[in-house]
Amino acid sequence: MAEQDWGSEGYIADNFRAFYASGASRVEPPTEMRQREFGFLSFGGRSMFRHIGFEDTQQLRGYMREYAPAHTYFSAAYYEDPRANMEYKGWLGADLVFDIDADHFDLPCQKVHDRWTCSNCGEEGMGHAPDLCPSCQKAKFVEENWLCSECLTAAKYEAQKLLDILIQDFGYEGTGDLSVNFSGNRGYHVHVRNPTVKGLDQLSRREIVDYILAIGIEPEYHGFVSRAVGGGSSMSSDGWRMRTARALYDFIGELTPEGMRELKLAKAARERLEENRDAILETLVERHPSGIFRYMTKNTLERLMAAAVKGQASSIDTVVTTDIRRLIRLPNTLHGKTGWLTQNVPIIELPDYDPLMESIAFKGGTESIHIRRTPIIELGGEVYGPFEDETVELPLAVAMFILGRKAGRVVR
């Protein structure tokens, strides 16, 4: 069989079609659907069908049934005329959208399940591809990226932190203003729908991104001032004033000698930290943040803070949020690279939500596929693989997942 048939797209497409024959009736339209643009990718298609608008739910579901697309998106933006070309659409506003994707994290599990191969010299390695190939210095790679419960848990944890910030600091309601969707692949999307975000321009959205990621944060604006001022501890304050104190507390409490060296702290600063660790932690809990300067210089604090805030920030993608015309995956539709469902997850259920159990669309049945190579795959409470150059009969959901990542082909 031809090399390019890895993935058996025709087979996946048939299954998607079969799924949508009944599954289309569960596709939920976004709010104010007539002002939204929709976009679709078909199997094997290179370009996106976009500038599509629907009058009502029936029309949208009819489309899903008829075309059974590989990927389904809708705009975070509202338009006067979603079907017009970009210049003539008439932008009316947009939801505030956040994308959390484990692909952008650095996780130990990626060293186990992700792999790159240099397209030039064939050099291989595990984890994220390097900037340049270590043996030939070229920058073209074939990447085999997989995912596991660890990546998904990490993504969920970031989503949870984001929700905390949106609720506590931005004042949004967990029910009503916010919705969380599992992306159907490696992450989560958080949508804020509220009149206060609709008209925000890109610059304002950029500021919100910086807030969530703690970019540009300076300790002096959160009580870490060198002059003596009155006031108490900020551990139970609000916003980043509280988070900076907690972040430092957690970070310094767990800081190892190697960690200190990684921060490039001078020997004297490291010794002072070791000696006063307990006093510093106590200061953070009991006193005004300015008390910390009894134990460290401004420079040391800044280094510690820069590293510490990462624990409190949420790792969102910066581009998605600032793009006010972005297309986002529609819930209850299939993801062409996994065969899983993009799903809305009620916020109270998020802690217990396990996409590897709940987003499975293809239940029942098996398929025999010939597999190139996969790491261990967890799905539906079972573990499969690793596989290499073998033919196996697998549950349909697992087979679809492997085909979606182009790591196998159907044996017929």
Place this chain on the structure above:
Amino acid sequence: MISEREAAKYPFLRDAVSLVDVLDITLDDLVDPSYRKVLDRAEGRVSQAILKGETDSRLEDPPTELLSYPVANMFVTVLGEDFLSRRYALSEALRAEEILREEGEARVAKMARTEFEWTLNLVSESLDGRIYNFELHFSNYLRNAAVFREPKWKLVNRMMKDGYVLLTQPEATRLLKEEIQRKILSFVSVPAKINLPEPLRERTNRLAKVLSENRASITGEDLPSEVVMEALPPCISTAFEGLVSGKRLGHMERFALTSFLINAGMEIDDIVKVFVSVTDFDEEFTRYQIEHIAGLRGSRTRYTPPTCSTLRTHGVCVNPDRICGRIKHPLSYYRRKIWMLQRQEEERQGDVNPQISE
């Protein structure tokens, strides 16, 4: 209803505007000698904007102060120059900010809520020795503060809780100034065909003259001779004019302008001066940013301006002209234009010389 004195302080408020509207003054009325003081003050407001970039307030004569504002707006509208409109809006907004700073919190809050629809509450919180009298919804905050580049205005450096940002009174009035400026600008940038009676036309002619005489020195104030103003590409000269007339530049515009000026050989000190003189950027921070772009700090790479296609996607490319069609980078535009200007100059001299020798 608003008192006359109150309206004189803030003549752009809806209530102040309707106070003037009921008087139903026509253009012909204005010609009457009894309106002389009003016309003088109106002309004064505009010329102060041109010359000083800030209008003073003359509250000892409220009726004149109030009535002169719509007249001044009309002058600016008739003159129809983008540059003037922005500079005028900035000057008037600075005037209002000056007065607002002396007001009680309640007055500030009232204007913010009723005129600009801010979601704002009066509070009294003390943090690190500072008193915060207001909490403002972050969406209103960002609409005005997102363009400020000083660290203290960054949302991440603010105290925020339940969607509200704490503000001191000077901070609240500083943000109100932005709203006021936008409001006044929206008044004066609606193009209107007004046929002014002769005596009024005299005044606008005079203002047009003041503008044309000073424009170059305002926009080119600190530009050293190395930067050839006439050779700036449309995108850069628009950004530059915008900057000096107090327009809020976007990130990309600022970056394009700064990196362009650096690459065109302008001294860092001079660039800092331009930025600081026309905006309220903190000097130290502005310098830091500019030095960063110049490669004196941080990554130590000297940034070149973005390419035309990048500028186009960010909406910075405006009114491209014939030269633009042949280049892909604003710096190439600049070099090419300088070369053309030099050739024109040579040709002109070439033309002139034979005539003399004849």
